[in-house]
Amino acid sequence: MGEEWFYLVLPFIFWCLSRELGLCIGVVLIFNDYTNGLLKGLFHSPRPWDPRIAILQHETSWGFPSGHSQNAVALWGYAALWLRSPAAWLLAVALPLFIGFSRVYLGVHFPHDVVGGWLAGIVVLVLFQAGVKLSRRLRLVPFVVLLIALSVPLALLVPALNESGTRDMGLLMGVGVGAVLERQFVRYRTQGSPVQQAGRLALGLAVLVVLWLGLRVLLPPSPWFRFLRYAVVALWITLGGPWLFVRLGLARREAG
Numbered sequence: 041m042g043e044e045w046f047y048l049v050l051p052f053i054f055w056c057l058s059r060e061l062g063l064c065i066g067v068v069l070i071f072n073d074y075t076n077g078l079l080k081g082l083f084h085s086p087r088p089w090d091p092r093i094a095i096l097q098h099e100t101s102w103g104f105p106s107g108h109s110q111n112a113v114a115l116w117g118y119a120a121l122w123l124r125s126p127a128a129w130l131l132a133v134a135l136p137l138f139i140g141f142s143r144v145y146l147g148v149h150f151p152h153d154v155v156g157g158w159l160a161g162i163v164v165l166v167l168f169q170a171g172v173k174l175s176r177r178l179r180l181v182p183f184v185v186l187l188i189a190l191s192v193p194l195a196l197l198v199p200a201l202n203e204s205g206t207r208d209m210g211l212l213m214g215v216g217v218g219a220v221l222e223r224q225f226v227r228y229r230t231q232g233s234p235v236q237q238a239g240r241l242a243l244g245l246a247v248l249v250v251l252w253l254g255l256r257v258l259l260p261p262s263p264w265f266r267f268l269r270y271a272v273v274a275l276w277i278t279l280g281g282p283w284l285f286v287r288l289g290l291a292r293r294e295a296g
Contacts (some may be wrong), residue, residue, distance in 0.1 A: 041139060048245065051277050055244055055285070056237040059230055063219055063278070065118050069167045070212045072114040074196065075164055076107045076157070077204040088147050095147040104147045105156030106241070112136040113161025121169065136161070182220055188215025201263050208233045210267040214274025221279050227294040228282040244281045251276055 047069065054062025085104035088095065101107075103290075113136045120132035140154035180188075193209035193216070200209070220230070251273050258264040285291035 041108075041135070043099070048248075051184045051248060052241055054277060055240045055247075055281060056230055056232075059228075061119075061122055061214065064122070064168075064172065065115060066215055066277075067212070068114050068118050069111060070208050070215070071168060072110055072164045073107065073204060074200065074208040074249055076105060076110050076162060076210070079105055079156075079160060081200075081202075087153075088150060093147050097146040097148050099148045103149055104153045105160045105238065106140065106143050107151045107157065108143055109136060109140040109149075109154045109157030110161040110164070112139040113158050114127075114165055117161065117165045118168075120241060121165075125271065142213075166206070182224055183198060186217065189213060189220060189265060193215075197267065203263075203266065206263045206267040207270050210270030211274045214266075214271035215278050217271075218275045218278030218280075222282055222288070226279070226283050226286060228251065228286050228291045229294055230291075232291055236290045239288075240281070240285050243288075243290070244277075247281070 050066050050069075052061055052062075053065065070200055074259045080102040083102065085102055087099060087103040112131075116128075116132040116135050122128075134196040138157060142160065143149040144151055188212065193213040196212075197205060197209040200206075246265075255269040255272060259269055282291065286293055
């Protein structure tokens with residue numbers, strides 16, 4: 041549940057359940073992964089290496105903090121903050137615990153890596169919530185938000201011009217720009233019949249996979265082209281997909 045493919049559930053949330061929930065979880069996970077990469081590069085902590093440990097899975101990145109544990113706290117923690125139900129809070133506690141335990145069991149992390157991931161995830165979650173509250177108070181006009189969506193990823197890309205950094209900032213730019221433009225020109229509704237939502241998911245994921253894999257083949261393997269590839273993928277999720285859904289009758293526009 042911490043691998044990249046699992047997060048294909050986020051387009052489903054954004055397209056079919058709640059635009060705001062999908063957007064917020066996506067952004068908090070992007071910042072979470074970005075900070076995890078910075079911390080790994082800062083500490084250069086090795087993974088378990090003792091031959092007495094049964095290594096059931098092999099990883100090549102640094103160990104501290106555990107990215108799987110950090111992402112679990114961010115994903116399920118934000119979902120619990122949104123849903124505010126006992127079942128959601130139970131999942132927000134249980135799943136990070138089990139995912140963290142699995143990383144130690146597989147022999148890819150020390151216990152302190154997992155604890156560090158949990159703490160880092162909590163910090164990112166708290167800072168993100170504070171940022172959301174501040175943005176609502178400021179009531180920024182769309183043009184200013186668009187400038188922020190373009191400039192912040194480029195600024196954060198400078199200290200992290202690597203595989204994970206270019207991926208995260210490409211996603212962040214695509215999500216931010218797409219979300220602003222979608223609200224101005226599309227304004228699709230996530231509500232719809234089961235047939236409409238199934239059609240959105242099938243069509244949206246099919247195009248998403250083609251873009252994800254096709255651009256990998258077509259574009260040279262350089263940091264800037266990786267940045268561009270993930271920005272295009274995120275633009276499809278937040279802008280291209282909703283626009284096409286409305287055009288094809290798979291979604292309706294909001295009134296007004």
